[in-house]
Amino acid sequence: VEHEMLATFKQVRQWFSTYFNMLFSGGSASLYLTDPEHPSDSGVDISARPPGKRTTSLSMLSGGERSLTAVALIFSLLQAHPVPFCFLDEVDAALDEANIFRFRDLLRSHASDTQFIIITHNRRTIEIAQTIYGIAMGEQGISQVVSLKVDG
Amino acid sequence: VEHEMLATFKQVRQWFSTYFNMLFSGGSASLYLTDPEHPSDSGVDISARPPGKRTTSLSMLSGGERSLTAVALIFSLLQAHPVPFCFLDEVDAALDEANIFRFRDLLRSHASDTQFIIITHNRRTIEIAQTIYGIAMGEQGISQVVSLKVDG
Amino acid sequence: MRLKRLELQGFKSFASRTIFSFEDGITAIVGPNGSGKSNIADAVRWVMGEQSYSSMRAKTTEDMIFAGTRTRAKLGMAEVILVFDNTTGWLPLEYSEVSVGRRAYRSGENEYLLNGARVRYRDLLDLFGGAGLARSNYTVISQGMVDAALSLRPEARRALFEEAA
Amino acid sequence: MRLKRLELQGFKSFASRTIFSFEDGITAIVGPNGSGKSNIADAVRWVMGEQSYSSMRAKTTEDMIFAGTRTRAKLGMAEVILVFDNTTGWLPLEYSEVSVGRRAYRSGENEYLLNGARVRYRDLLDLFGGAGLARSNYTVISQGMVDAALSLRPEARRALFEEAA
Numbered sequence: 001v002e003h004e005m006l007a008t009f010k011q012v013r014q015w016f017s018t019y020f021n022m023l024f025s026g027g028s029a030s031l032y033l034t035d036p037e038h039p040s041d042s043g044v045d046i047s048a049r050p051p052g053k054r055t056t057s058l059s060m061l062s063g064g065e066r067s068l069t070a071v072a073l074i075f076s077l078l079q080a081h082p083v084p085f086c087f088l089d090e091v092d093a094a095l096d097e098a099n100i101f102r103f104r105d106l107l108r109s110h111a112s113d114t115q116f117i118i119i120t121h122n123r124r125t126i127e128i129a130q131t132i133y134g135i136a137m138g139e140q141g142i143s144q145v146v147s148l149k150v151d152g
Numbered sequence: 153v154e155h156e157m158l159a160t161f162k163q164v165r166q167w168f169s170t171y172f173n174m175l176f177s178g179g180s181a182s183l184y185l186t187d188p189e190h191p192s193d194s195g196v197d198i199s200a201r202p203p204g205k206r207t208t209s210l211s212m213l214s215g216g217e218r219s220l221t222a223v224a225l226i227f228s229l230l231q232a233h234p235v236p237f238c239f240l241d242e243v244d245a246a247l248d249e250a251n252i253f254r255f256r257d258l259l260r261s262h263a264s265d266t267q268f269i270i271i272t273h274n275r276r277t278i279e280i281a282q283t284i285y286g287i288a289m290g291e292q293g294i295s296q297v298v299s300l301k302v303d304g
Numbered sequence: 305m306r307l308k309r310l311e312l313q314g315f316k317s318f319a320s321r322t323i324f325s326f327e328d329g330i331t332a333i334v335g336p337n338g339s340g341k342s343n344i345a346d347a348v349r350w351v352m353g354e355q356s357y358s359s360m361r362a363k364t365t366e367d368m369i370f371a372g373t374r375t376r377a378k379l380g381m382a383e384v385i386l387v388f389d390n391t392t393g394w395l396p397l398e399y400s401e402v403s404v405g406r407r408a409y410r411s412g413e414n415e416y417l418l419n420g421a422r423v424r425y426r427d428l429l430d431l432f433g434g435a436g437l438a439r440s441n442y443t444v445i446s447q448g449m450v451d452a453a454l455s456l457r458p459e460a461r462r463a464l465f466e467e468a469a
Numbered sequence: 470m471r472l473k474r475l476e477l478q479g480f481k482s483f484a485s486r487t488i489f490s491f492e493d494g495i496t497a498i499v500g501p502n503g504s505g506k507s508n509i510a511d512a513v514r515w516v517m518g519e520q521s522y523s524s525m526r527a528k529t530t531e532d533m534i535f536a537g538t539r540t541r542a543k544l545g546m547a548e549v550i551l552v553f554d555n556t557t558g559w560l561p562l563e564y565s566e567v568s569v570g571r572r573a574y575r576s577g578e579n580e581y582l583l584n585g586a587r588v589r590y591r592d593l594l595d596l597f598g599g600a601g602l603a604r605s606n607y608t609v610i611s612q613g614m615v616d617a618a619l620s621l622r623p624e625a626r627r628a629l630f631e632e633a634a
């Protein structure tokens with residue numbers, strides 16, 4: 001198990017730094033084992049440096065920078081160990097327009113391996129979906145599907 | 153002090169139920185003293201019932217319903233005890249388009265008593281500002297004002 | 305093709321039987337505040353065996369069951385079913401279509417179903433574990449929790465990597 | 470007219486002197502993620518006497534001072550000044566314009582200023598308290614904290630009402 005965990009960690013670390021660099025158009029990020037001698041007992045540290053800045057502790061990142069860094073981590077886990085489907089509930093809420101486009105690109109690049117179901121209020125994110133479910137509260141206070149749009 | 157606190161509490165309670173009803177276009181909300189015999193030692197409970205639903209505990213409200221309920225509380229405190237200025241940092245992030253319009257209306261109705269400085273990514277909220285400051289990170293990783301638009 | 309359908313009945317605000325069919329690619333779920341979107345994400349967590357009610361904005365089993373509104377009486381049972389296309393044999397079972405279900409009653413009792421037959425909770429976990437889907441933290445990212453991994457202590461983050469191994 | 474100007478220098482990402490003039494009505498602050506918008510809200514909390522660093526996404530005084538970037542050296546001091554129009558006598562002082570300031574140095578020392586002259590922290594609190602602005606929880610609502618009041622325990626919420634009294 002220890003060997004597997006280490007192999008996975010290295011893969012996720014590789015993808016995390018690639019995706020961070022892509023999403024932030026620069027900068028760098030990495031993952032560290034707090035106790036490299038004993039990987040299966042070790043904790044995992046995260047460092048993230050947006051372009052042009054000094055390495056900040058995670059607590060100094062802005063709301064949108066935190067979301068974007070987290071998205072880079074989620075997609076690197078998906079890359080190292082794909083799962084058949086993934087539900088994302090308003091993960092784009094803190095992102096500005098430019099970062100939503102980058103997030104969309106990453107989502108699309110994974111959509112052939114993983115089915116994504118994404119809850120969002122963002123027009124830009126909705127645009128790339130093949131299927132759109134509209135939900136509403138009916139008069140009886142009951143949730144129902146009100147519309148469905150399927151591409152092609 | 154006890155007398156003042158009670159008077160303020162009653163005023164805030166009154167406005168909270170009014171603003172909640174306005175923001176949700178229906179439903180009802182209220183504030184309760186956990187220990188009405190000793191107002192200055194008592195805690196304050198909140199109950200909120202969106203239209204068509206049963207009274208839910210606050211933890212069952214959706215993300216947007218929580219934000220909207222919180223906005224109703226903030227504006228009722230402002231109404232009972234106006235302060236000269238108020239900074240709001242992305243309080244509209246979880247709101248859908250319809251609720252942003254209601255939030256805007258409430259903001260505008262208070263703007264003659266209180267100066268509002270609002271940080272937002274929402275086009276709809278930006279539209280109602282008289283002054284708009286654009287901030288950007290320069291090459292040196294330093295924040296600077298890049299643009300300013302002042303109405304009339 | 306992996307996930308085919310999600311069926312909800314009596315689960316939180318979905319009093320009536322509601323069916324979502326999923327195609328390949330990206331599906332968006334949109335709607336006003338409070339319309340029930342996050343309840344769908346909670347339903348997926350729940351049917352996959354989630355036992356921590358606080359991660360589904362609830363405290364007890366009863367909170368998962370439609371509590372009734374001003375014009376509709378409360379229900380006695382909540383049921384969620386996930387239907388998978390298993391033609392590639394991704395789930396370690398003979399069937400080409402596999403449905404996983406969970407039911408809960410006001411008594412607090414929970415039932416787990418595999419292709420309509422009752423199984424133990426343990427069996428469900430083994431099925432998902434065998435397919436690398438053990439109550440995975442990155443299969444469902446709940447509202448407001450996108451950056452949860454950044455707030456964890458380093459030791460707690462290890463669980464994310466163990467699942468991915 | 471109450472708030473006239475906010476001046477920042479060396480505070481967090483605002484290395485250079487930056488001045489915001491405020492008119493009546495609504496002012497919007499917009500910009501990309503990470504550009505420094507929430508740092509402005511932190512600056513207002515800080516100059517009004519905030520002592521809890523965690524409420525300003527920091528741990529120590531030094532975190533408030535520009536830490537330097539790849540192309541610009543760190544600074545030794547952070548300063549924030551709020552300038553009020555006091556023609557209506559809203560602040561209990563003789564002046565028609567009142568400026569309140571705070572400075573911090575890498576040594577950890579904090580200075581408080583009233584119209585340019587050093588005062589004690591206590592004096593600043595009395596000034597704001599007298600004007601009903603005691604470190605008020607609803608003067609600055611930080612990012613992600615809009616629904617904080619809903620998450621408080623009932624006893625903790627009482628403080629909101631005491632301030633409004």
Ligand SMILES: Nc1ncnc2c1ncn2[C@@H]1O[C@H](COP(=O)(O)OP(=O)(O)OP(=O)(O)O)[C@@H](O)[C@H]1O
Pocket residue numbers: 202205208212213214215216217246315316317335336337338339340341342343344366367368369370371372447
């Ligand atoms: N057991 C239950 N019975 C009936 N209704 C319930 C139950 N549990 C939750 N609800 C209702 O579901 C609603 C919340 O739904 P949900 O959180 O899914 O909304 P949402 O579409 O995600 O909204 P937002 O866009 O604001 O995040 C609440 O208004 C609550 O009343």
Ligand SMILES: Nc1ncnc2c1ncn2[C@@H]1O[C@H](COP(=O)(O)OP(=O)(O)OP(=O)(O)O)[C@@H](O)[C@H]1O
Pocket residue numbers: 050053056060061062063064065094480481482500501502503504505506507508509531532533534535536537612
């Ligand atoms: N002491 C400091 N010195 C230099 N830079 C700092 C300091 N403290 C914070 N920062 C920088 O400020 C940035 C965060 O700014 P802020 O949180 O204000 O962004 P924002 O505009 O609110 O973004 P968002 O839209 O994502 O919320 C971080 O990238 C961080 O590097």
Ligand SMILES: [Mg+2]
Pocket residue numbers: 214215216341342447
């Ligand atoms: Mg939601």
Ligand SMILES: [Mg+2]
Pocket residue numbers: 062063064506507612
């Ligand atoms: Mg911010």
